[in-house]
Amino acid sequence: MTLDRPTAIAATGLRKSYGEQTVLDGIDISVPEGTVFSLLGPNGAGKTTTVQILSTLIEADGGSVRVAGHDLATDADGIRGAIGVTGQFSAVDNLLTGEENLLLMADLNHLDRREGRRRTAELLERFDLVDAAKKTPALYSGGMRRKLDLAMTLVGDPKVIFLDEPTTGLDPRTRRIMWDAIRGLVAGGVTIFLTTQYLEEADELADRIALLDHGKIVAEGTSDELKRLIPGGHIRLQFTDPAELDQAARTFAGSTRDDAALALQVPSDGDVDSLRAVLDHLDVASIEVASLTVHTPDLDDVFLALTGRPAESAADADDTQQKETVR
Numbered sequence: 001m002t003l004d005r006p007t008a009i010a011a012t013g014l015r016k017s018y019g020e021q022t023v024l025d026g027i028d029i030s031v032p033e034g035t036v037f038s039l040l041g042p043n044g045a046g047k048t049t050t051v052q053i054l055s056t057l058i059e060a061d062g063g064s065v066r067v068a069g070h071d072l073a074t075d076a077d078g079i080r081g082a083i084g085v086t087g088q089f090s091a092v093d094n095l096l097t098g099e100e101n102l103l104l105m106a107d108l109n110h111l112d113r114r115e116g117r118r119r120t121a122e123l124l125e126r127f128d129l130v131d132a133a134k135k136t137p138a139l140y141s142g143g144m145r146r147k148l149d150l151a152m153t154l155v156g157d158p159k160v161i162f163l164d165e166p167t168t169g170l171d172p173r174t175r176r177i178m179w180d181a182i183r184g185l186v187a188g189g190v191t192i193f194l195t196t197q198y199l200e201e202a203d204e205l206a207d208r209i210a211l212l213d214h215g216k217i218v219a220e221g222t223s224d225e226l227k228r229l230i231p232g233g234h235i236r237l238q239f240t241d242p243a244e245l246d247q248a249a250r251t252f253a254g255s256t257r258d259d260a261a262l263a264l265q266v267p268s269d270g271d272v273d274s275l276r277a278v279l280d281h282l283d284v285a286s287i288e289v290a291s292l293t294v295h296t297p298d299l300d301d302v303f304l305a306l307t308g309r310p311a312e313s314a315a316d317a318d319d320t321q322q323k324e325t326v327r
């Protein structure tokens with residue numbers, strides 16, 4: 001579906017070290033126009049460094065980059081003119097009001113006065129900041145600042161937007177508002193490069209996801225492709241009678257029983273055929289089941305399987321690494 005689209009962001013063999021520390025150890029990235037690409041990784045994995053290189057803020061030690069048709073080596077200005085960046089450190093000026101911040105951006109983007117006012121009003125409305133427009137951002141909540149920051153990025157109508165951990169630390173409601181705004185941008189044809197520590201965020205928004213760990217992309221694919229990389233799916237059968245549980249445990253080789261919960265987990269990839277096979281076996285053996293649920297692995301399971309560590313504590317864990325690529 002996205003295969004025929006032109007490439008909005010292409011990076012090959014990106015390398016970057018700080019002193020002895022290799023932060024990016026040769027990474028390749030390709031993002032089709034109008035899609036969301038998510039770079040996922042724990043604290044310190046190199047996500048911000050990647051965004052800084054692709055958005056011309058710092059130089060790589062090696063590799064080539066094209067963004068929105070411009071080559072980084074020969075036309076960094078072209079890239080700067082086509083992109084918007086919302087970083088972890090916001091561009092918001094605390095001495096100006098929210099509205100003045102937006103008007104300033106309109107000026108910097110060479111919009112005339114009328115167009116600048118129109119765009120500012122539209123963005124204040126869109127991000128539910130009309131009531132806060134005349135206040136300085138020092139009085140804003142973290143979520144409001146983040147929304148103002150994204151609104152400022154949108155003043156120039158960029159075709160490619162880099163969002164570096166746009167929802168870190170936000171409450172679930174504000175996170176949803178940001179997600180909706182991002183979906184709206186993509187629907188309008190914008191390409192999004194999103195970094196996040198949240199597996200759920202990548203799962204919700206991204207067309208393709210790359211997992212960055214120890215300077216390398218250790219897995220890449222759609223959310224479903226990544227989930228298929230790992231085992232862990234199962235059908236959970238719930239019983240009301242221990243005798244039924246006993247009988248089912250004998251029927252399904254390789255199953256795991258939970259006696260306290262009167263439940264049995266039968267390994268399964270969750271597809272219809274395997275579900276039908278389980279139901280047929282239960283039928284033939286006349287086993288009564290109270291309920292049945294299908295569990296498919298989520299990105300947390302993927303992260304654990306590919307890095308050997310849970311996503312939460314990934315930043316301070318050991319060097320265990322596996323390589324896996326989905327094409």
Ligand SMILES: Nc1ncnc2c1ncn2[C@@H]1O[C@H](COP(=O)(O)OP(=O)(O)OP(=O)(O)O)[C@@H](O)[C@H]1O
Pocket residue numbers: 018023041042043044045046047048049050197
């Ligand atoms: N200017 C710098 N000088 C030295 N080391 C740096 C510099 N910038 C980043 N680093 C190091 O590079 C590594 C990657 O940092 P980066 O900010 O890209 O990670 P990240 O994945 O964005 O993490 P986070 O989620 O914490 O922002 C870190 O170990 C960091 O300490």
